[in-house]
Amino acid sequence: MTDSQRIRLLSTSLIIGFFLMWELLCIILNVSDLVLPRPSEILVTMWTRFPVLWPHILQTLYSTLFGFSLGVMIGVTLGVIVGTSKIAYAVAYPLLVGFSSIPKVAVVPIFVLWFGSGTTPAVLTAMVICVFPIVVNIATGLATTEPELEDVLKTLGASKTEILWNVGLPRAMPYFFASLKVAITLSFVGAVLSETVASNMGIGNVMMTASSNFQVSLVFAGLIILALMGVALYAVFSMLERRVTGWATRGNDIAIT
């Protein structure tokens, strides 16, 4: 058995073990399913309520991915501007840090005020929450490019744009993908957060409604669905990362969050 197979096996057993432990503890301690439902009950709820849950899953996925794509576009643009110019880096940083320190829960009411409840604030929250890590990582990747690598092109008389395309951006790719993995999970948080507060669609809304009706196992079903979607999207971006930046991840990871 290779190392990676062993790790995968251990990982799977840890997950299964976690749920088994949960199930067992609930039975032994006789926990009411109004407090903490057993995983088996949650699974049954997920299965029986799936037709109702499905459109909400799609809604959350849509808001998340839409917001995330907008966030990536804005993040990359800002990151390139901030990372290529030392002055822009110094000038813009305090403002960026200020924006990033605002708790994103606080912006949801503002978006609702502007755009009403529904999909728009969910998309915007997902966007706002994931921009900062992308900007910081792209900017860091560009700003830490070894001058020697740039000199190779400078001696050839390359323009600034040529240097950016051929050295800066490829060099920043590992940082970019590291930030994408963080950003996609953050986007999920943003979308669900907004759905909880101001929407009648989406997993966030399902969980809110279920909790006020004391359908506790449905609340947990929502949680597990969110976790599964998060893992799936994370996996997609890890795979993309390995494809694109294999040169940089020969065993070790770079990540700045």
Add this chain to the structure above:
Amino acid sequence: MVFGTGDTAVTALSPTSIRMDRGDFLALVGPSGCGKSTILKLVSNLIQPSSGLVLVGGKEARAKELRIGMAFQNPTMLPWLTIERNIMMPLKIVSPFKQTYRKDKTGAFRDRVHALLKQVGLQGFANHYPWQLSGGMLQRSNLCRALIHEPDLLLLDEPFGALDQFTREELWQIMQDLYLDRKPTVLLVTHDLREAGYLANRICVMSARPGRIISDEPVTIPQPREIGMIYSPEFVEMTQGLRELIAQVRST
């Protein structure tokens, strides 16, 4: 050439004048910190002179009239590109090659890279990544990249400095073959007097900082030279002379 301002200003280079003719192979030797690399950076336009003029091909260095190839002590291959694509980089940047880069990168340009790789003994490594190659192999690739766009002027900044003796001597021979084959104008900065004597047909010695040229002598031994020649009495006598000259300027 002055670096920095005010109290921290360092005069790296006294007023200096060197003239190189087309096809010259000039080696620049001298104690460390004497401004050898500064001269290279001035010629390649990586830095601008604080006073005076750098003329390349009769025009100011900034004008980029001539094609320049450069190899540093550190091979600085781009880690995300294969050796082939790394060597092709100048073709992507420099006119007139960049106009047809899209079309030729899998055709004529690739053949060109492979031919050059073969010449330096690296056939079969075109699709490897830089981290899969040893230091000596990277330095050969580095020479290929400096030469692929057939530069009129080749600038070498201690390109063989970090290699072991055997690899270095092997690369000297490869360098000599490449030079005799193409006859570019070469400016080589080095610490190694035997390297200077073996490769160059003119050696300039610089004084300690702030540097200036204190000796400018031709190497009269005819090319191509055998590697064993570096142990011949006439060669040893020449390098010994240079050695004493540098020892003198270091102590003053």
